[in-house]
Amino acid sequence: SSSSSSSSPPEIQTPTLDGLVLNEGILLERHYVHSTCTGTRTSLQSGRLPVHVQTRLRYPEDPSAGMPRNMTGFAEYLRKGGYRTHYVGKWDAGMATPKHTPFGRGYETSLHYFEHKNDYFTQECAQSKCCKESKLSSSSSSSSSHLHERIIDPPSPFQNLTLVDLWDTDKPARHLNGTDYEEFLFLDRMMEILDHHDAQEPLLLFYAPHVAHCPLQVPQEYLDKFDFITNDSQLCRAQTENIVPADNHNHPQPPVYSCRKQYRAMVNLLDDIIGKLVGKFRERGLWDNTLMVFTSDNGGPVGLRESGATNYDLRGGKYSDWEGGVRATAFVSGGYVPRDRRGSVVDEPVHICDWYLTLPKLAGIEVPRKESEDSELPAIDSVDIWPLLLGETEKSPRKEIPLSNVSLIVGDYKIIWHDSVQIAGWSGPDYPDSSSSREDVELRTMNCSTGCLFNVAEDRGEHKDLAALDPIRTEAMKVRLLELKEGFFENDDRGADACPSEQMGMPCACWMALNYYGGYMGPFQEIDAGAGVQKQGVVGAVDEIK
Numbered sequence: 001s002s003s004s005s006s007s008s009p010p011e012i013q014t015p016t017l018d019g020l021v022l023n024e025g026i027l028l029e030r031h032y033v034h035s036t037c038t039g040t041r042t043s044l045q046s047g048r049l050p051v052h053v054q055t056r057l058r059y060p061e062d063p064s065a066g067m068p069r070n071m072t073g074f075a076e077y078l079r080k081g082g083y084r085t086h087y088v089g090k091w092d093a094g095m096a097t098p099k100h101t102p103f104g105r106g107y108e109t110s111l112h113y114f115e116h117k118n119d120y121f122t123q124e125c126a127q128s129k130c131c132k133e134s135k136l137s138s139s140s141s142s143s144s145s146h147l148h149e150r151i152i153d154p155p156s157p158f159q160n161l162t163l164v165d166l167w168d169t170d171k172p173a174r175h176l177n178g179t180d181y182e183e184f185l186f187l188d189r190m191m192e193i194l195d196h197h198d199a200q201e202p203l204l205l206f207y208a209p210h211v212a213h214c215p216l217q218v219p220q221e222y223l224d225k226f227d228f229i230t231n232d233s234q235l236c237r238a239q240t241e242n243i244v245p246a247d248n249h250n251h252p253q254p255p256v257y258s259c260r261k262q263y264r265a266m267v268n269l270l271d272d273i274i275g276k277l278v279g280k281f282r283e284r285g286l287w288d289n290t291l292m293v294f295t296s297d298n299g300g301p302v303g304l305r306e307s308g309a310t311n312y313d314l315r316g317g318k319y320s321d322w323e324g325g326v327r328a329t330a331f332v333s334g335g336y337v338p339r340d341r342r343g344s345v346v347d348e349p350v351h352i353c354d355w356y357l358t359l360p361k362l363a364g365i366e367v368p369r370k371e372s373e374d375s376e377l378p379a380i381d382s383v384d385i386w387p388l389l390l391g392e393t394e395k396s397p398r399k400e401i402p403l404s405n406v407s408l409i410v411g412d413y414k415i416i417w418h419d420s421v422q423i424a425g426w427s428g429p430d431y432p433d434s435s436s437s438r439e440d441v442e443l444r445t446m447n448c449s450t451g452c453l454f455n456v457a458e459d460r461g462e463h464k465d466l467a468a469l470d471p472i473r474t475e476a477m478k479v480r481l482l483e484l485k486e487g488f489f490e491n492d493d494r495g496a497d498a499c500p501s502e503q504m505g506m507p508c509a510c511w512m513a514l515n516y517y518g519g520y521m522g523p524f525q526e527i528d529a530g531a532g533v534q535k536q537g538v539v540g541a542v543d544e545i546k
Contacts, residue, residue, distance in 0.1 A: 009228060011260070011430070013268045016275035020292070020333040022343055026389055029347040030457070031330030032401050032409065033298055035319055037116060038066065040297040040352055041093045041208070042491075045105060046071045047356030047367070047380035051402050051488045059128045060114040061509030063495040063525065066094020071377060073105030074356040074367075078204050081365040084108065086193050088186045089208030091167075092116055095509070096495050097526040103169050107206065111173060111189045113165040113182075114521050120182045120210065120217040121245045123166040123173075125521055130510035131163050163513045165521040172520035181219055183211050187273050194280045202363065203286070207277070208297075212266035214307055215240035222265040229261040233432035236262070238305040259308030259432055288335035291362070295330035295352060299323075302427050302441045310431040315462040317441065320423035321407035321416055323456055328352070332389065341391060347457065348396035349409060350385045357382035378489045400480070405488065408481040412457035415467075415477040419449035426461065451478050498527040 021027050033040040036057055039050035046053045046067050058065035067073070075085045087102035087110035094100035095114040102110035116127045125131030166173040166182075176185055190207060197203055211218075216236055223243070236259035243255040243262060274294075281287040300309025302317035302324070309317065316322025360367050361384050369379045383397040401409040406418040425441030446452065453467040453474045467474045497508035504511070509524040516522070516529050 011226070011229060011264045013225075013264070014271040016271045016278065017294070020274075020278070020294070021331045024335070024337060024342050025292075025331045025333035026337060026341055027345045028295075028328075028330040028332070028350060028389075029345055030349045031295055031328045031352065032326050032349060032403070033295065033328045033352045035298050035321055035325040035403070037090070037092050037213075037297045041091070042067045043351070043353045044355060045073045045075075045093050047074060047353050047382040048378055048489075049351065049353055049381045049402065051404065051484075052378040052381060053489065054491045055404065056490065057116065059130075060092075060095040060521065061128055061130055061507040061524070063096040064491045064493050065096070066092070066100055066491070067105075068377060068491045068493050069094075069097060069099050069495070070371060070375070072371060073107075074360060075102075075106030075204060075206070077106070077360045077365050077367055078202075078363060079106045079108065081202075081360065081363055083202045083204045083363065084197065085204045085206075086110065086190075087112060087206045087208070088189050088193075089206075090117075090210050090213070091208070095521065095523055096493065098170070098523050099526070101167070101170075101523060109169045109193070111166075111168050111176070111186065112208075113210075114167065115165050117210070117213055117215065117239070118165040118182070119215065121178070121242075123164050123177050123182060125161075125163040125165045126215065126239075128163075128165075128509075128521070129507055130513055130521065131161055161510065161514070163510075163519055163521055167520070167522060172517050172522065174518075174520070183209060183269060183273060186210075187276060190277055191280055194277075194284055194286070197284070197286075199285055204359075209270055209273070211270045212263055212307075212309070214301070215242075216259065216262035216266065216308060217243055218262055218265045218269060220244050222269050223258075223261065225268065226261045226265050229258065229264065231430075231433045231435075232261055233257075233259040233304060233308065233434060233436050235259065235304040235432070235436075236306060236308055259304070260430070261308070263308030290334040291332060291336040291359075292334040293330075293332050293355060293359075296328045299325040299327070300427075302423065302425075302431070304432055304436060304438055304442065308432060310427040310429065312427055312429045312431065313461050315426050316423045317427065320421075321403045322421075322423065323414075323460055323462055324427070325423070326403055327456075327460070338390065341389070344391070346389055348388060348394075348398075349401060349411070350388070350396055350398050351381075351401055353380075353382050354385045354398060355382070356380060358384050358386050362386060378487070400484075402481065402484045402488075405485055406481075408477055408484065409456070410477055410480065412455050413466075413473060413477065414454050414456045414462075415451050415474060415481065416448045416454075417451045417478055417481065419447055421446045421448050421452070451475075453477070495525040498525055498529040500529075 034050040039055045042054040043050045079085045085107045087107035091112040118126045234257040298318045301307040311324035314324035316324040387393045407416045424446040425444035451474045452465045454462045499508040499511045512524040
C-alpha cells in the first residue's frame with residue numbers, strides 16, 4: 001500500500017482482501033486476463049482465450065458483442081450438475097438474445113447491467129449508441145493497429161435518450177432502479193440469495209462488481225475517509241459527470257475532482273462489501289466448504305482523463321499487453337482451501353479461462369472440449385489448474401497465452417511485436433498526482449518492430465528487453481505467434497432483429513428499449529416484440545420477456 005506522507009493512513013485500505021489472502025488463501029502471482037473487460041468476461045464464461053472468442057470492445061446493441069450465441073456458458077454445466085447458480089453485477093458478455101443474458105448462460109437468477117458501465121446512482125445507460133453521448137477518452141492514439149478497439153460514439157439524433165441499464169433475470173429491474181448506490185443493490189441481492197439458500201444444495205454465486213470502474217462515483221461517507229489524500233490529480237472528468245448524486249444539494253455540482261481519492265475510496269468500498277459477503281457465508285455455515293476465486297478483469301486504467309488507478313510496480317495498464325494491463329490481482333480463498341496451502345503463492349502462469357474447466361471438474365462435472373462434433377466454433381482452451389494450486393505439480397499446464405495479435409507469453413517469457421507499443425510507462429505508488437502528465441504512462445511508446453522480449457517471471461516490471469541477448473528465443477516466439485494467429489477467432493454473430501424495419505434510424509436495441517422495455521436496455525433478437533409495442537412508437541412497458 002502507499003501513502004501520501006509517512007504520517008498518513010495507507011491509501012490502499014483492503015483489510016478484508018488482505019486477510020483472505022494471507023490467512024486463508026493462495027495468491028496467484030501470474031493470473032492473466034485480457035487487457036479489457038469484455039475480452040476477460042467472455043473468456044471466463046466461454047472457456048476460451050480471448051483471441052478465440054472476443055477481443056473488441058463493442059456496445060451491447062451490436063449483435064456480435066460478447067460471446068457467440070452458440071457457445072455454452074460454464075454455469076450451464078454447473079446448473080445441470082445440480083448447482084444453484086446466481087449472477088450479480090456487471091455482465092458485458094452480450095445482450096442480443098435471451099440466450100446472451102446471464103439467464104441464458106446458465107444463471108437461474110441475475111441482477112446486472114449489460115454495458116461496459118452505467119451510472120452508479122441512477123443506473124442510466126452510459127456507454128451505448130442508445131443513450132446520451134458518452135465519448136470514451138482513449139488513453140492514447142487509437143490509430144495504432146495493435147490496440148484493442150476503442151469506442152467513440154458518432155453523433156446521432158437519438159443520443160439524447162435517457163435509458164436505464166439494470167436487469168433482473170428476465171425483465172427490467174424497475175423496482176430497484178434509482179433506489180440506492182448500485183454496488184449496495186448488488187450487495188442486498190447477494191445477501192438475499194444467501195439468506196434463502198438451502199445449505200444442502202451446492203451454490204455458484206458469481207459477483208462481478210462495478211467498482212472501481214468509471215464513472216468514479218462513490219458515496220460521500222467513503223470519500224470522507226480519504227480526505228487525508230492531497231497533491232491529487234483533477235483530470236478524471238471525461239467519464240465522471242458527477243461524483244456524488246447529482247441532486248445532493250449539500251455537495252453542489254460541478255464537483256471537485258480528486259481522482260486518486262475517488263479511486264481509493266471505491267476500492268475500500270469493495271473491500272467492505274466482500275467483508276459483508278464473507279460474513280454472511282460464515283453466518284449461514286457455508287464458508288467452510290466454499291472456494292472463493294477473486295480476480296480483476298484487467299489492469300487499472302492509467303489514462304488520466306478516465307480514472308485514478310495505479311499498477312505499481314508493473315508497466316502499462318488497461319488497453320495494453322504490458323503486465324500492468326493483463327496480470328490481474330488474483331487469489332483463491334475460503335474454507336475449501338487446504339490448510340497447508342493457505343498463505344502460499346503460486347507464481348506459475350494461469351489464465352482466467354482455466355476456471356471454466358477447473359470449477360466443474362472440482363464438482364465432478366464433465367465438460368466437453370467442443371460444442372459439438374460439427375461445430376465450427378473454437379474448442380475450449382481451459383485447462384485444470386487445481387493440482388497446481390494444491391502444490392501437486394510444480395509446472396502449470398498452461399504453457400502459452402497468446403494475449404493479442406502482437407503479444408505472446410510462453411512460460412516465463414513474453415514477446416511484444418509492434419513498431420509502436422502504446423501505454424508503455426510505469427505508474428508509481430501515488431499515481432496520479434497533481435504533477436502527473438499524460439506523457440508519463442499513457443502516451444509513452446516503445447518501438448518493438450523486431451520484437452521485444454521480457455522474462456516476466458524475474459522482471460515483472462518489464463524493464464529489460466532481452467531480444468538482443470536471446471535472438472533464438474525471440475525469433476521462435478515470433479514464429480509461434482504467427483502460427484497461432486491463423487486460428488484466432490472473433491465473434492461475428494449478426495442474428496435477426498425483433499423490431500420492425502422502420503426504426504427511426506436507430507439500432508434495434510435502442511428501439512426495443514424505448515418501445516418494448518419501457519426505457520430499459522434488454523435483448524433485441526429472438527423476441528416476439530409485437531405484444532408490448534404500440535404503433536405510434538409510444539412506450540409500451542412490459543415486465544416479462546414474452
